[in-house]
Amino acid sequence: MNKRRITSKELAKLAGVSSATISRAFSPDSRIGSATRDRILSVAREHGYQPNAIARSLNNQRSRLVALVVNAIGNPCEAEEQQLLVHRLQARQLLPIILCCADHDDRLQLMRLASTYQVDHVVVFSDMVSMQDAVDIFHTTKPIIVSFEPLENENVSNIRIDGSAAADEIIEKIVNDGKKRFAYLSGTKSSWIDKLRRKWFADALAKRGLTIEAEAFGDYTYDSGFKEAVLLLHRSKVDAIICGNDVMAIGARDAARRMLGKNTPDDIAIVGQDGIAMAAWDCNDLTTLSLDHVAFIDAVVDLIERHDADLPGPHSITLTCNARWGSTA
C-alpha cells in the first residue's frame, strides 16, 4: 500500500531486460520478440507497472490532454455538449481538463496555467473569453482551437451556427397567432453570440415590418429570466418574449404565470434557445430554437481528429438550427 510507483528501469531489472525493451513492450508497433513482450507484460501486471504518462508526454511532445474552456459545468445550456464531447474524447484516450471561467476572477491566468501543461487541443465553448486572447495564450503550444467565434487564423477552427431560418419559422408562427409586440431577453450584455442570435430574430421581425420593442439582459440563469421578465412585463405591453436560452425562458414563463397570471401561449408567447433536454419535459414543453448537439460535437471531434492526423482541410463548419415546437409559442 502507498508504495511508490515502479519505474521502467526497475521493471527492466526484474524482467532481465533493458528499459528500452520495456518501452517497446508497451508500444504497439515496435520491433520486439513476442515472447519477450508477453513476459514483460506479465511481470508488469504483477507489479502494477504502467508507463508514466507525464514522462512520455515530455518525450513525445504530445500530452493527450485537451483543454475545455467552458462557462460553467452545471449550466444545462452547455452541459449536454460537454458530456458528449468528454465521452468522445475518452474513447480516443484523450483526457479533458476543464477550465471553468465564468466564476474565475482571472480567466486569462487560468488559461495560461492550462497552456503550461502543453495541451494538444483547446475547445472553447465559452463566449466569455475573447478568441484573440485564447490564440495569444495557446499559440505557443500549437494546439487547435475550436470555437464558436469566427476568427481568421491558421490555428483556429470555427464552428459557425446559423439559426436564421429556424428563427424565421418561429416568428412566422407567432405572428400568425396574432402576436405583435416582441421583447428580447439577452443572456449577456457583451457576448457576440448573443448578438448573433438576437439578429436572427430581429431580421425575421423586420421582414414582417416588426421590431424588438423591449429588451432586457440576464445572465443565462433561471433566476435572471424570472426577474427580468417581471420587470419587462411591468414596463411594457409585449405579448412575446424571445429568450437567450432555455433556462431563462423557463424562468420567464414562470414569472409571467405566477406574477402576472399570463399563460402561454394564449396570453404570451415564450421562446427559448439551445434545445436542452429539459425544455422537452412535460412541465416545460418549450418552443425553442434548437441545435443538434450530436451534430455539433461530431463537428468538433472531426476538427480535432483532422488536426491530430495533421490533415489539412476546411477549418470551418457551419451548422443550422431547427425549430423545436412546444406549447409555449
Add this chain to the structure above:
Amino acid sequence: MNKRRITSKELAKLAGVSSATISRAFSPDSRIGSATRDRILSVAREHGYQPNAIARSLNNQRSRLVALVVNAIGNPCEAEEQQLLVHRLQARQLLPIILCCADHDDRLQLMRLASTYQVDHVVVFSDMVSMQDAVDIFHTTKPIIVSFEPLENENVSNIRIDGSAAADEIIEKIVNDGKKRFAYLSGTKSSWIDKLRRKWFADALAKRGLTIEAEAFGDYTYDSGFKEAVLLLHRSKVDAIICGNDVMAIGARDAARRMLGKNTPDDIAIVGQDGIAMAAWDCNDLTTLSLDHVAFIDAVVDLIERHDADLPGPHSITLTCNARWGSTA
C-alpha cells in the same frame, strides 16, 4: 505564429544566464538577485516564456492534477458540486481532469489511464465505481481519494452523509397529511448510496408502523422517473413516492399529473433528494431531502488541503441533510 514554445535553456541564452537561474526566477523562494529576476521575467514576457508544467511535474513528482470521477457532467444531481469543486481547485492552481464513467464501457481502464498522469488527488463522486477498484488503481500514485463510500483504508478519506433525521421529518409531515401508502423509486439497482438513502426512509416509516409498499428502479433521469411512476401508479395504489433524486421526482410529478390526473400534494405526495437549484424553481417547488452543497465541497477541499500539506487528521467527515419544503409534499 505557431512557433515552438521557447525553452528555459533558450531563454537562458537570451538573458545571458544559465537555465538554473531561469528556474530560480520563477520559484518564489529561491536565492536570486532581484535585478536578475526582474530582467529574466521581462525577457520571458517578451518571448512568451512559461515554465513547462509537464517537465516540472516529472521532476517534482507533483502534477497538480486532480482526477474527478463523476457519473456524468450534465446530470444536475452532481453538477452543482462539480462546479463548486472545480472553482475551488482552480483557485488553488490545481487542474481538474474529468473522468466521466457513466457512459464509458470500461470505467476501470479509464481510471487506469488517468492514473498514469500521476494525479495528486482523486475525488470520486460516482457511485458507479467500487471504492476498492479506485484504491487498487490509484494507490501506486499515492493520491488521496475522497469518496462517499465508506472504506477503511489509509489512502481513502470518506465523506459520510446522514439524512435519517431529515427523512424522519419529511415522513412525519406526509403521514400527518394523511398519506399511508409509500413507494420508493430508486435511481439504480446496485448503488450502495441508493440503498443507504432508501434505508433512511424505510426506518422512518417503520417507526410509524408503515412500510415501503411498492418499489421501482430508474436511472436518475427525468424520463425514467416519468416512466417508472406511470407503471408504479398503475399497478399499486400508493399515495406517496419517495424518489432517488430530484430530477426523477420532477418526472414522477409530471407523470402523475399528466397521465393520471393526480396533483401534488393533495392526491399524491412526491419527494426528491439532492436539493438541486432546479427543485426550488417556481414550476417545480419540490419537497426534497437536501444536502448543503457548499458544506459538502468545503469538506472535500479540507481533506485535499490536509493531504497536500501532509497533515494527519480525521479522514472522515459526516454531513447531515436537511428537509427543504416545497408544495409537492
Add this chain to the structure above:
DNA sequence: TTCATTTGTGTAATCGTGTACACAATCATG
C-alpha cells in the same frame, strides 16, 4: 586587515520515458 557568513550564479545530475543508432543473431536467396 582577516576570517566567517551570506548571496548569487553556474555545473551537473535527476525525474521516467521514447527512440536513433549500433550490433549480433537469424533468416532468406542465389
Add this chain to the structure above:
DNA sequence: CATGATTGTGTACACGATTACACAAATGAA
C-alpha cells in the same frame, strides 16, 4: 556457402524543468 535483409536487444541521449553542490564575490564582524 556467401551475402544481404530482417529481427531483437542494448547503449546513450533527448525531452525541459528543478535542485544539491561548488564556488566566487560581497558583506559583516572582530
